[in-house]
Amino acid sequence: MLVLKKTGIFILQICCILYLAAQHPARQKIDSLKKLLPLKQGTQYIDCLNDLSEEYWWPPRVYPDSISMWADIAYKEAENNNYPSGLAKAGMHLGVSAIYRKNFVTAENYLRTALPVFDSVHDENGEGWCNLWLGQTLYSENRFTEAASCIRKSLSYLTRHNNNEGIGKAWAWLSFLYAATGNYDSSFEYCTKSLLLRETMSDHVCVAASLANMGYLYRSAGDYEDALSYYRQGQQYGTLHGINYYTANWNYFEEPIGATYQLMHNIDSSLYYLQRAMQIDPANQMTKISFGEALLLKHQYDSALAIFLKPLGNYRKENDAWDLMRILLDAGKAFEQTNQPAKALPYAQEGFLIAQKANVKPYMVQLSLLLARIYKDLNKADSAYDFMRQYVAVNDSVKNQQFFWRLTNYKKQDDFKKQLAAVSLLEKDNKIKDDAIQRNILLRNILTAGVVFFILLAFIVYRVIDLRRENERLEKTKLQYALDKELAKNEQKQSALQKKAAELEMQALRSQMNPHFIFNCLSSINSFILKNKTEDASHYLTKFSRLIRMVLNNSQQSYISLDDELETLQLYLDMEKLRFKNSFEYALNLSGNIEVQAIFIPPLLIQPFAENAIWHGLMHKQEKGLLMLDFSIEDRVLNCVITDNGIGREEAALVKSKSSEKQKSMGLKITTERLNLLNNDGGCEASFTIEDLKDESGNASGTRVRLRIGYKTLNQIL
Structure with missing residues (x-):
């Protein structure tokens, strides 16, 4: 039964691993990186900061503030350490954060600065991602030719490195580019490629997003029913695979569905979905603009105008040309419909020039018609006639493109559905094969367990x-x-x-946690409370309770990981540092070959030496003290060197003889007994030496303890 239970647990773990591998980088990785960060130094520290920054850009929920916070620290550290690779990555991350804030001028500056640095350090993967983000920025600035060039460059780099995550994103943005310029065939091709790639990756978040992108393409082509169908497919797919749109603030469906219903002149349905979209992501500017457009159709002009005019300044400043066209059109319509043609004219003119420069024909159609109406209201017949003529010509061109694409799209749709069915069938076949493999593994384990059981029985x-x-x-x-x-x-x-x-x-x-330490900790907490420093008291009490819990937990184990030992030690040192009003500093330094999760030692061997250094060396020092703990590995032995710049053992002995607190040395005494027992038992060889440090004048300048601990590996523990 025990073998069966363990086998079942193993299979469950494998299934969990396979499931997690199919997702975007797990959010749980953030906690792991934060835990590793204090142990890193130099370029490793900068790389860890950049890894943390990157973890916050993955959908479904993106955190621009967190991206920029970690990237900003990494950028400064990379500058100070003259680390070009770290500088390029941090600059790219700052650009990504600016993209999500719609600060495209700022984003372009960061990304263009990072690109040559990636090239100089021969980081092709970095060049691929940086070109991809730059292409997305240029798209938002209506610089479609430059955007396409950057995205194609990114594809060449990302394809060489088999970076499917980046390839899928690049294809999606090429689809957007072609849809914006009316090339629906190419848009459909790249949107299909992106979706099929996400399907083969089992990337559920991006499969849902790709279905939304397909809906956007059909909406751009004027096929609103098929657009709604794809939006709903994506919505159902995301729900089926566990995406919570509200907790993720993921507005890929409600807002575009509401906007599509506007185009179908179904205002009530539009308002229903847009209100849901605003509940999912209240801060989303595009949702607010779509809601303003619905208010405009309901003739609530003042409320609509307040929404349209608010972001105008920032869009102009950051060259958000794509969104600027839209709100200029909306503002012009609002003023024109309230019989204010003079106020409507500059908005319509500015929007038309932006659309004309980028050759965005759908916007040229709407803006030329709006300008024709405005000039008619202003009694400028010639201008009204010119824009009406432009409207007819461009509108015919757009309608023809949309009509012919929809006419020829039926076969493509059928081929696309067959491809999706083939991918789905392949996934089912793979699942059946995986199930068969798992059953064989389970049977083999049962047979193996049976053989082992009978061998053991015979031996007994x-x-x-x-x-x-x-x-x-x-x-x-x-x-x-x-x-x-x-x-x-x-x-x-x-x-x-x-x-x-x-x-x-x-x-x-x-x-280790003697009553005097506990009493002093509680006294410090009481002092914070009396001084009305409740936040400090809460912070101190949290650390104190966590330290007590860790000591109690670790005391139940014969061996604990070096990672847990260091965490307990850091908590203890933070408490002592806070209690002694920052009268000393400490530093933990690990050599590069130490894997703290794979090394196991008896618990709380190091803390008494640190305690001894603080109480007998540093607390009696007039100046600010320093405690250094250096860890290295040599011949399967963990070396720990504990150095303090305190008053030295001789002077500490004099102070101790005058003090009533003579029990402080008990921790070191019992640790010595523990080491003797460990050596006699043969389970773990351990020893230590204490060295008095002298300055150039021969005066005491501190103490150094060299502690050697024979550690065990994870396999030995298991």
């Missing part, structure tokens, strides 16, 4: 018979009986020694 039976015969022989002579008795006594002594060792070890562990 043989051993019982052998022992019985041995006992019969031992009973034949008194000498053998005496030997047996002596062996029993030795076993009792050994058992007593082991029991004493265990008792001493537990006593040593518990003595």
